[in-house]
Amino acid sequence: MRSLRHLSRASAQFSSRTQNNSFLRGAMRWQKDYSTKQFASRSDGLPGIDVSKLSITTNKNPKQLLPPNELVFGKNFTDHMLMVPWNIEDGWLAPEIVPYGPLSLDPSTCVFHYAFECFEGMKAYRDKDGGIRLFRPSKNMERLNNSSRRIALPTADGDAVIKLIGELVKLDKRFIPNERGYSLYLRPTMIGTQATLGVSAPGSALLFVIASPVGPYYPTGFKAISLEATDYAVRAWPGGVGDKKLGANYAPCIVPQLEAASRGFQQNLWLFGEEEYVTEVGTMNLFIALKNKETGQNELITAPLDGTILEGVTRDSVLTLARERLGPRGWTVSERKLKMAEVAEAASEGRLIEVFGAGTAAIVSPVRTISWKGQLVDCGLKKDEEAGQVALEMKNWIEGIQYGDDNHPWRYVLALPLVGIYPY
């Protein structure tokens, strides 16, 4: 096990950017670097996932497909699910694809009591050639392992899990609609399954993957949303777990979302610290495009990965594409802290170009206004506009990769021939 005090890049970055800030300087002085990468995985040294041991039990009662326009996110599931059990004696056991159905768990199981649970969100797309693609699945596997390690659940070989997910997707491929914007949402989930109430590292776990066909987030084109800045609750903090995709980070976010909704806002915006740094929006990362006050240059800004921000795959994709494709057009692309007051100032000075959320569900989600301290900050869209230029381009670029128009290295095309064992 390496030293706990090894200073990570993210932490160093956070420090250097906050050195003129008394509160966060205080926070950082005492916040030693805490990266779970320093910890051994509990599954190290135990047998890993053996893809060759996969068994498939096909569903004898295949579901009827819903008309694509009736699909609701995460409500309808395919015929099968993937299950890979683990325990501390035997490591990962043989993977199984079985008919979709309930989990039967003792009421003392630790997932019900202590939130031993983490997950991923990813999608399978039907490309223009009829093939099936995933989008940067190794990023999801890396994050899943970072999440599970942080809560003493086992880690797994990402390539093996991707292969198994591929088999599930191929088996249930009839559920992926052909239409552009549609996809098969995949939910890899890991839960602790030990059935005792002692608060300790689970001796057993289950990795399962379920799949839900979904339509476009904006079926009739973009619809810009309005946000309420939340200044009375905190989602994440230095030394906490806000950068991991743990179940624990989600339930506490609902009440602030309901509060925002009760006042007519679609999402809440999480601020941090007395400086009210802009962090995340609801369940998405946030991007702000503005004309920089000092340089006059266009700048696309998102919060840095300081341990309090979810490390979004779409966030990373937007940043990379922006550096690659907006950079040559004179844009600066920054991962840096930005105060809500700076956003409001840019708006009042006509320098705020556009604001959008970024996540797997919507790719990008344009923002019209942010309610903050009794004012409505106008995020730069014209009255008849539902999305800014950067959001539009990003959606097209990322969709182009997802659906195969752009043969980008991020593609992951499922190996053909598709499995023939299931009579569809």
Place this chain on the structure above:
Amino acid sequence: MRSLRHLSRASAQFSSRTQNNSFLRGAMRWQKDYSTKQFASRSDGLPGIDVSKLSITTNKNPKQLLPPNELVFGKNFTDHMLMVPWNIEDGWLAPEIVPYGPLSLDPSTCVFHYAFECFEGMKAYRDKDGGIRLFRPSKNMERLNNSSRRIALPTADGDAVIKLIGELVKLDKRFIPNERGYSLYLRPTMIGTQATLGVSAPGSALLFVIASPVGPYYPTGFKAISLEATDYAVRAWPGGVGDKKLGANYAPCIVPQLEAASRGFQQNLWLFGEEEYVTEVGTMNLFIALKNKETGQNELITAPLDGTILEGVTRDSVLTLARERLGPRGWTVSERKLKMAEVAEAASEGRLIEVFGAGTAAIVSPVRTISWKGQLVDCGLKKDEEAGQVALEMKNWIEGIQYGDDNHPWRYVLALPLVGIYPY
């Protein structure tokens, strides 16, 4: 819905105690008061729990009782469990006591993904007259409602739940060993049961209670533990949910506990802020008895309820009994912030009297040493001592109430005659 800005007592207390402290003054400036008591419960206006609708299905395969010395905390359960389902249309449905057995839940159920879960820990005791007692159960019910409200789960009438728990306990009373120090651990748990992946307030939930016979935490008398101060991870934050008994607060604590254990410490001690305030220990509150540097008086200190501390029932009991019974002997009893450096200083100056954790499992858990910044802080026990005077007295006082020697107002004696419907 009342104003969000209403200043709570706890928050005011926190402010006044930290006014000379730059870091926390900063933290408090931006931390608006955030008390879930300001929010309406999602179950308001819907039918509440109707105890008269309780149905009981007895277990046809009663378990064999384990010898008391083979009982392991939270591993063996009684014959029955209590289940009370809820949904947003019908409110609380008819309560059921059914044979203990697995829960069957769709893999998309929100408890697996977003940690919609909270719980309580309480115990039933067989008193010296053969009756069965609970200990301050209304405190647990109050906290359960505060927890569930914070994560958009329903609240319930505490008296109704206590009555139902009483019926479960009476039905399974044969599992409560007669011996002093033994009890029936009760685990009321609430989980979100909606089976969709959208991140939103659950439309359905389940309150269940399971029961596990347990032996004394220290079967052969106290055994003082050693702690490792954790300065590389943070359990809770102002504006967060660290004062609620949510599953979300537990899984992230395991890795620091494993770390402490790997270096030979039984528990970790959570510090907060650059001042390294002493907060909680593992899954217990912490009490420090010292001779006050300024007054020379004996002082029993625990961290104040500032939103970052679990509001322990045992914590409250220790405070109340200390004020009532140690006060007249010249002790000051304080809920105030205390730096780890002050603890170390008191130890080095011979002013540290004793340190102990407080929780439902052990009542009190004496501490011998705390590892902090490369030094071992000696917590005042003599070499051949396993507990200090205050811890010993507290254990005796609280056990006296729990087992009925002391007919204290905190007793809750289950109504007799005990139910006769089950043939034991």
